[in-house]
Amino acid sequence: MTSTTALSGPFQVTVxxxxxxxxxxxxxxxxxxxxRQGVGLPYxxxxxxxxxxxxxxxEGSVTHRAHQxxxxxxxxxxxxxxxxxSATAQTDLVLESRQVTDESAFPIRKMPSRVQGLEKVSHDVMIVRMQLPANDVMRYHAGQYVEFILRDGDRRSYSMANAPHTMMRSEAGAPAVPVIELHIRHMPGGKFTDHVFTAMKEKEILRLEGPYGSFFLREDSDKPMILLASGTGFAPIKAVIEHMQSKGITRPATLYWGGRRPADLYLHEWVRQRCAEMPNLRxxxxxxxxxxxxNWTGRTGFVHKAVLEDVPDLSGHQVYACGAPVVVDSARSDYTALAQLPPEEFFADAFTTEADKHLG
Structure with a gap:
């Protein structure tokens, strides 16, 4: 270590x-x-x-800012x-992280975006399609997310629900433009989602920043996959499925999608159609x-437990989990402790709300 006494920085971090x-x-x-420097740590x-x-x-020393x-x-x-x-360096650091990749580090950019379409697909889920600038198309991995930057500087994060190869879309003979699809769940009293469900109009302009996140398909593996989604955690999983279909990826994959009521599985027929087209997808x-x-006759209970019932040994699998923090946290804990899933084969994107972020 070279900087063990000075606290002024900058410090060197080696992964x-x-x-x-x-x-x-x-x-x-x-x-x-x-x-900032294009190094793909998981987050x-x-x-x-x-x-x-x-x-x-x-090696080294850090201090942590407020966290849960x-x-x-x-x-x-x-x-x-x-x-x-949350960690700030006090010295040079050596960290251990097995998810560092160059390919995950697409440039992060701020950009204007225009509401192209609004489609209410359940009582509390809106599919919002945002048109992005056509002169410099954003690059991202299926599974990553963008942040809306609100007028007061607050931010709201949503995963892209369409794979990058589906971005360019045209209507009524107009030139193709890049469009991303977001699945937004209404949180009553939420500053942003109340607007989405009551006042948002087509052609409205909002500022976006992205892409963010380390949730994307690891294509250097041929292990069978569990795709675990709760609620609108399905959005990044949908993008991953589109990517798999486009790339001809034939690794076995089973999607477990959970909701409180059947209507919460708001693109149920879309998934069934993909399964008809992709023999590797269940x-x-x-x-x-x-x-x-x-009149529900399918599986009942908690979605992450359904995986354990069907696949009690996950030692040879990869798991991609998205949704409410309680689902993702329970899956991570149970799959590694009870089903022998290697911790480095669990990839997750927990959908934290503003309330989640401020819980103690």
């Missing part, structure tokens, strides 16, 4: 086993520095709420784990709180 390194300023988080919410960026510190204990508890911190989204819809009038 093992890849050997990638980058500089971090004294007043910025490790993750922010990695994103999700960027707010100390989801734990997706947690990794082992092999469920993302990093005191025992984990004492054992040398860090949250890169679909297991799971409903936790069906009512008699739903």
């Amino acid at each position: 093992q086993p890849s050997g990638r390194s980058f500089q971090v300023e004294a007043d910025e988080t490790v993750l922010a520095a990695a994103i 999700g919410c960027k707010d100390g709420a989801c734990g997706s960026c947690k990794c082992r510190k092999l 204990s469920k993302a990093l508890n005191a025992e984990e911190e004492a054992a040398g784990y860090v949250l890169t989204c 679909y297991v819809p799971v409903v936790s709180h069906a009512l008699p009038e739903d």
